[in-house]
Amino acid sequence: MRSTRATAEPAPLLEVADLRVDFATPDGPVAAVRDVAFQVMPGDRLGVLGESGSGKSQLFLALLGLLAPNGRAIGRARFAGQDLLALPAAALRRLCGDRIAMVFQDPMTALNPYLRIATQLTEVLTLHRGLDGVSARRAAAAMLARVGIAEPERRLALYPHELSGGMRQRVLIAMALLCEPELLIADEPTTALDVTVQGQILALLQDLPLTQVVITHDFGVLAGFCNRALVMYAGRVVESGPVRTLLARPRHPYTAGLLRAIPRLDQPARRPLATIPGQPPEPAEAGVGCAFAPRCPIAVARCRVERPAPRTVDGEVTVACHLAAS
Amino acid sequence: MSALLEVSDLAVAYALPTDGVWRAPRRLQALDGVSFALASGETLGVVGESGCGKSTLARAILGLVPPARGRISWLGRDLATLGSPERRALGRDLQIVFQDPLASLDPRMTAGQIIAEPLVTHAPALGRAAIAERVAHAMARVGLDARQLNRYPHEFSGGQCQRIAIARATVLEPKLVVCDEPVSALDVSIQAQIVNLLVDMQDALGLALLFISHNLAIVRHVSHRIAVLYLGRLVEIGPAAALFEAPRHPYTRALIAALPVADPERAGRAMGRGLDGEPPSPLAPPSGCAFRSRCAQAVARCVSERPTLEPDGAHAVACHRWREIP
Amino acid sequence: MSALALPEAAPRGRSLWRDAGRRFAGNRAAMASVGVLAVIALSALAVPWLSPYSRDAIFWDLMAAPPDLAAWHPFGTDTNGRDLFVRTLHGARISLMVGTVATLVSLVIGVTYGAVAGYLGGKVDALMMRLVDILYALPFLFFVILLMVVFGRSILLIFIALGAVEWLDMARIVRGQALSLKRREFVEAARVLGVPSLVIVRRHIVPNLLGPVVVYATLTVPRVILFESFLSFLGLGVQEPMASWGVLISEGARSIDTAPWLLLFPGACLAATLLALNFIGDGIRDALDPRDR
Numbered sequence: 001m002r003s004t005r006a007t008a009e010p011a012p013l014l015e016v017a018d019l020r021v022d023f024a025t026p027d028g029p030v031a032a033v034r035d036v037a038f039q040v041m042p043g044d045r046l047g048v049l050g051e052s053g054s055g056k057s058q059l060f061l062a063l064l065g066l067l068a069p070n071g072r073a074i075g076r077a078r079f080a081g082q083d084l085l086a087l088p089a090a091a092l093r094r095l096c097g098d099r100i101a102m103v104f105q106d107p108m109t110a111l112n113p114y115l116r117i118a119t120q121l122t123e124v125l126t127l128h129r130g131l132d133g134v135s136a137r138r139a140a141a142a143m144l145a146r147v148g149i150a151e152p153e154r155r156l157a158l159y160p161h162e163l164s165g166g167m168r169q170r171v172l173i174a175m176a177l178l179c180e181p182e183l184l185i186a187d188e189p190t191t192a193l194d195v196t197v198q199g200q201i202l203a204l205l206q207d208l209p210l211t212q213v214v215i216t217h218d219f220g221v222l223a224g225f226c227n228r229a230l231v232m233y234a235g236r237v238v239e240s241g242p243v244r245t246l247l248a249r250p251r252h253p254y255t256a257g258l259l260r261a262i263p264r265l266d267q268p269a270r271r272p273l274a275t276i277p278g279q280p281p282e283p284a285e286a287g288v289g290c291a292f293a294p295r296c297p298i299a300v301a302r303c304r305v306e307r308p309a310p311r312t313v314d315g316e317v318t319v320a321c322h323l324a325a326s
Numbered sequence: 327m328s329a330l331l332e333v334s335d336l337a338v339a340y341a342l343p344t345d346g347v348w349r350a351p352r353r354l355q356a357l358d359g360v361s362f363a364l365a366s367g368e369t370l371g372v373v374g375e376s377g378c379g380k381s382t383l384a385r386a387i388l389g390l391v392p393p394a395r396g397r398i399s400w401l402g403r404d405l406a407t408l409g410s411p412e413r414r415a416l417g418r419d420l421q422i423v424f425q426d427p428l429a430s431l432d433p434r435m436t437a438g439q440i441i442a443e444p445l446v447t448h449a450p451a452l453g454r455a456a457i458a459e460r461v462a463h464a465m466a467r468v469g470l471d472a473r474q475l476n477r478y479p480h481e482f483s484g485g486q487c488q489r490i491a492i493a494r495a496t497v498l499e500p501k502l503v504v505c506d507e508p509v510s511a512l513d514v515s516i517q518a519q520i521v522n523l524l525v526d527m528q529d530a531l532g533l534a535l536l537f538i539s540h541n542l543a544i545v546r547h548v549s550h551r552i553a554v555l556y557l558g559r560l561v562e563i564g565p566a567a568a569l570f571e572a573p574r575h576p577y578t579r580a581l582i583a584a585l586p587v588a589d590p591e592r593a594g595r596a597m598g599r600g601l602d603g604e605p606p607s608p609l610a611p612p613s614g615c616a617f618r619s620r621c622a623q624a625v626a627r628c629v630s631e632r633p634t635l636e637p638d639g640a641h642a643v644a645c646h647r648w649r650e651i652p
Numbered sequence: 653m654s655a656l657a658l659p660e661a662a663p664r665g666r667s668l669w670r671d672a673g674r675r676f677a678g679n680r681a682a683m684a685s686v687g688v689l690a691v692i693a694l695s696a697l698a699v700p701w702l703s704p705y706s707r708d709a710i711f712w713d714l715m716a717a718p719p720d721l722a723a724w725h726p727f728g729t730d731t732n733g734r735d736l737f738v739r740t741l742h743g744a745r746i747s748l749m750v751g752t753v754a755t756l757v758s759l760v761i762g763v764t765y766g767a768v769a770g771y772l773g774g775k776v777d778a779l780m781m782r783l784v785d786i787l788y789a790l791p792f793l794f795f796v797i798l799l800m801v802v803f804g805r806s807i808l809l810i811f812i813a814l815g816a817v818e819w820l821d822m823a824r825i826v827r828g829q830a831l832s833l834k835r836r837e838f839v840e841a842a843r844v845l846g847v848p849s850l851v852i853v854r855r856h857i858v859p860n861l862l863g864p865v866v867v868y869a870t871l872t873v874p875r876v877i878l879f880e881s882f883l884s885f886l887g888l889g890v891q892e893p894m895a896s897w898g899v900l901i902s903e904g905a906r907s908i909d910t911a912p913w914l915l916l917f918p919g920a921c922l923a924a925t926l927l928a929l930n931f932i933g934d935g936i937r938d939a940l941d942p943r944d945r
Contacts, residue, residue, distance in 0.1 A: 051513040052484075164604045165376065194375035195540065195584045196601040217514055220586020247589065261518035263547040265585070269566060270525060270548065273518040279483050280513060388844050417846025430837040434859040436665055443855075447847050477665035494841070 012078075013183060013211050014040040014063075019075035021055065021062045021235075023283075030284045032058040032071075034235045037310070040183070040211060047226030047243065048215045049258075053280045055235040056215050057105075060185050064102055065092045080182070097128040101176035103186040107168030111160040117171055118156035124178045143174045148204055166197040173204065185213045190221060219262060223247060231255050234281050234291035237310065241317035251317060251324040253296045290321070298323055329399075330502055330534050331364040331387065336396035338382050342609075354608050356382040358558040359396070361635070366501065369528065369535040371549030371566065373542050373581065377608050378555040380538045384506045387536070388422055389413055418448050421495035425507035427487035431479040438475030441465065441493045448498060464497040467530075468523060485516035489523070496527055502534045509544065521548060542581050546570055551640075554578050557608060557616040564641030574643040576621045576651065615646070623651050672863075675939040682935025685928035692925055696744035705735040707742050708893055716911045727917045730900075731907055739895040740918050746896040747925070750810060750880045751873040757815030759869050762822025763858060769823070770830025771853045781827065784820050792817050796888060805891050810883070814876050825868055829861040863940040870933035874926040881922060897922045 021033035033055040040046050050056040062073035063084050077084040079100065084092065096102075104110040112120060121140035125131045131139065137156070144152035147170040160168055169189060176184055189205065190198040202225050205212065214226060222229055222243055229246050231239040231254065239252040250256040260274035278295040289304040290296070296303065302322055310320040338357040357379040364370050374380050385391045387398060389405065398405045400416065408416070424430035431440055438461055445457045452460075462472040468489040479487055488508065495503050505524065509517040525548055528535055539545050545552060546566050553563040554577065562575040573579045580601045603620045606612055615633050618624040625647065633644045676682055695702060704724060710733040711717075719728040727736035769780040796813045803809055833839060834857070842852050877897075883889035884898025891899075897918045904915030 051515060164607075166604050194605065195542075195586075196375060196580055197604065198586075199584055200602070218586055223587060223589055258514060261515050263518075263521075263543045265543065265546070265570065267547075269546055272522045272525070273547065275518040275522060276515040277519070279485055279516060390840055390843065414846035414848065417844060420844070422841065422844045424837045424841065426837060430841050432838040432842075432856050432860070433668060443842070443847070444845050447845055447851075473663065476663060478667055480668070481665055491841075494845075 010042055012039040013042045013044075013080065014213075015076075015078045016063070017076045019059065019062070019073065019077060021058050021067065021071060021073045023068070024070040024072070025284075027284065031286060032235055032283045033062065033073075036075075036232075036235075036237050038230055038237065038240060040213060042182075042211050044211055044228055045226045046213045047222040047229040048213060048232065049217065049219070049222060049229055050215075050232035051217055051280050053234065053283055054232040055283070056232050057187055059232075060102065060187070060213070060215065064096050064100065064185075065089060066102075094128075097124070098179050099181050100183045100185065101179065101181040103169075103172050103176045103184065103189055105188040106192055107165060107172050108160065108192075110172055111168060113160055115159075116156070117158055117160065117163075121156070121171070121175055121178065124175055128179050139178070140174075143178055144171070147171075147174045147177070148200070149174075165193050166200065169193060169201055170204070173201075177208070182211060183213070184208070184210045185215070187215045188217070189214065190218070191216070219247070219259065231258075235283060236291065236320065237318070238292065238320045239318065240310075245314075245317055251313060251319040252292075252321050253298055253323075254292050257295075257297070329363040330366045330401065331536075332397075332399040332402075333363070333387070334361045334397045334399075336360045336383070336386060336398060337394045338379070338386050338391055339394045340391075352609060355611065356558055356608065357386065358611075360555070360558075360560045361396075362553055362560065362563055364502070364534055364536060366534055367528070367532050368551065369537055369549045371545035371552040372536065372538045372555060373540065373545050373552060374555035375540055375605060377557060377605050379558040379608075380540075380555055381506055382558075383555070384422065384504045384536070384538055387504060388420065389416075415448070417444070418498050419501040420504070421498075421500045421502070422504045422506065423488070423491050423495050423508045426511050427484050427491055428479055430491050431487055433479055436476050436478055437465070437470070437482070437490050440479075440490060441475075441497055444494060444498050460497060464493040467496075467527070468493045469519075483516075484512050485519060488512065488520055492520075492523065492527070496531060496533070499531050500533065502536065504536045504538070506538045507540070508537075510539065510541065517544065524548060542585055554581070557606065557611050559616055560635060560644065561617065562641075562643045562645075563635070568641050574641070574648040574651075575617075575645050576623055577617050615644075623647055672936075672939040676935050679935040679938060681931045682939075685931035685935070688924055688928040689932070692744055692921065692928075693748060696741050696748060699738060699741045699745075702741070703735065703738050705738050707738050707895065708734065710734055716907065716914070718911070719913055728911070728913045730903060730914055731911070736900075736914065736917055739900060740897070740921055743895045743897040743900050743918060744921060744925075746807070746890055746894065747877045747880060747898075747922070750807075750814065750896075751877040753811050754814035754818060754876045754880075755869050755872045757811065758818035758822050758872065759865065761815070762819040763826050763861075763865060765819070766823035766826025767830045767853050767857050767861070768850075770827035771834055771849065771857055773831070773834070777827070781824075784823055788820050796883065800888055805888075807890060807894070810880060810889055814879060818872055818876060822865070822868060822872070826861060826865060829864055830857050833857050833860055867933055867937040867940065870929060870936055874929040877922070877929075878926065 017037045019033060019036040020031060023030045023032060036059060048056045048059070058067070061067050062071065063077050067073065073085050075085060079095070082095070087095065118137060118140060121143070122133065122136035125136040125139055126133070141152040141156060144155060149155055149167060149170055155163070155167070163171065186205065190201055193201060202221065206225060214221060216222060226243050229240065229243045230237050231246070231252065233254050239246065239250065239255050246255065247259070250259055254276070257274070257276040261276060263273055276295050281291055289306060290299070290308055293299040293303040300323070306322070308320045308322045310318045312318050313324060336357055337355070337359055340354045340356055342352040342354055360383065362370065372380050372383060382391065386393055400420065405413070441461045441464055442457050445452060445460060461475065465472045465475065470486065470489050470493065479490070482490065508524065509520050512520060521544060524535065527533060535548070537545060537548050549566045551564060552566050552569050554561050554575065556577050562569065562573070562578045569578065570582065573582055601620045606616070606619055612619045614630050615624070615628045618628040621628065627646050631646070633646050635642045635644045711729055712733055714725070714729045715733045716731050717725065717729045719726055725735055725737065727740055730736055730739065765780065769777045799809055799813055839852060839856055842856055847855070880889055880896060881898030881901065884896045885902040889898055890896040900918035901915060901922065904918060907914050
């Protein structure tokens, strides 16, 4: 997604190239993420869209050094000048606590059920910022208030199961913000929440002056919150570009298919929904040709034998499809 | 069309473990006075968020939890008057599809055995050959390859497991299938396939469906009528089209407004327009109207008096002020 | 409508048991233990071919003689002049038989009892488990002695006595498993289908709790063998001239100064069997761990 401006532009905050994530399994190595390249500019809200098996979560877990023990990441990932994949574990951990934060998907499992909220929040501060107990608690209360939790002092004393889903998600966001990161990565931040509460959380994230990456499968989140998007399928990026363009004119048949498959209020009810036949491939099934070809309505012979390389179309959009119109 | 299922003033309460030895046991009122009727061949969508009681409704209708109050009638007979053998015989006509496809299938049985179980239970006289034929027929009808019948559930994908569950539920050609969040655990592109399948089966077999979901867009797509639950109470019920074009209850309006929209302009405006506050805990419902704590139109009467369901033709609302709100 | 495929043409699925079997086969300690156990069991069965002597033959000139391979006494002889090798292998027969049969008895009774109690729940479950609690509280040793006194000593009685005690633990474990299985969605689906309760227990509950049951049973066998050895050591179990490892160890302990091999060989066999069974039990537990789908 390189800008066509000729003048000097601000450097990307996160730049990923040739990223590949492999897992060693008893049946041989399995590639969860392949040949991924993208940039995140300061102030961007990048949405990463994909279904199960697309590798969208593994991609960011790899960047933060959080892969399972049998996982391995190869490639380049530069964050503020440092290569994340080349850093030793301790340095990566320090960086991740300080400048990059991740909010995980399920608030219930991401919080330790045996510790009070106060302990989990102040732990971050005492470890990374070296604050003492009292100042840490004050800072934690202030942060809870900032994320919109009423009566923060009282809530600090509670355990995770005593809070509602929306509040737990706010606590996770508060934990992520405590060290004032430059980049916030949120994995499905609204999926586990009621639809009437989702808007509140998105509004909260909207107000934060951070660069953000939101991993989601929800087009509504993409539309309302993100300015750029990556669409992933079977471990690769199939389309990327500004959100408006992507939604108005999707170039890749998978993106177009997904958009058509969502029931919309302006469609007549009880008509068959347009579907994408078949199902997303398992990471272990790597064949030749385009991974989407078996399900693609416009696939031709070339698609089954030659894997399409990503190419830039219209200056801003990158598509990996032989048939995408220029 | 005669009423297949009639629910009147249904209430279900769960007893919770007591706080201390001397405290009275706490009761969680999961459903509080729900009434509706379902006709043959009709789809009633039931929408609501966490804590609204929709799963409890499914379980009460199927006899998995006992009602504390009220009547559930099937084909005119009160279910509470049926003895165990008659209740079990009802399994021919009244079936369920659960939310988690893999969990609803016995991991030690093959797909063929799972689908054959209803036949073995209710029509044992058929004999092995006839049963095998009907199983193969049921698999083909839900789009599964009949050669997969010796495979185990963990060898199938989520969407395929749900197809097996649907095949099991429909192999005896029941009159009503209760679908408890049947697509929520599936990928977006698979959701559309399963929704289409359910509608097709309904048309082919003349099934009635009780379609429970938190996803209003999908519910609208499959339902003839929609019922909206909030904190165990029925707040609005009416024809799907009317409910969407002219929602009367403030909660229904909020749900519709909060629907994710894949249009950047509308989504941007819609964000933050969700409801304020959190759903109240079912343990301590607000007095009067349960929704009043989050309702912008609440007045004094809403705090003191609980609204009853006022029918207006086919469309009924439980709100004191629905006529006054623009 | 597509042609109906014959069931015979459908490929076999990959059941969870087959996956577990593969994992077990990869566990070296467990496979080695299976080997050891096989050697002991086969030797016990093949005694007539392994040694020309019988269990009771007395060698008057070879009392408490040390091991002598040339004279076909690889384990030596005991204080009564009988060949220890043959007696040890006969002891293996008794111990393995007692272990297996008593465990099987406890398995059948315990699984049925526990599955029914756990699934039916409520008052029936409470009543059934109270009975288990009461039986649990009875002092086992007195019970066995009482049985021995009333009915005389017989190998059958030992089976019954041991099985009667072990089923209690099994019932408790199975009941716990049944309680948690009851809440699983596929069991609810069966209830909605209208399957009768006892059929649900047989078809859905029992096969799904076999995993922990098999592990527990495999670890029960060494417990039973040890207990039988203990009883025999005390003089309450198998009696002369039959040999069980407990009896042999008891005799061996008396002669530990003069003829240490009398304790060494049966003791080593017992230890090896117990160790092997424990490794196998651990191996089964690891193999059945559903960590990956």
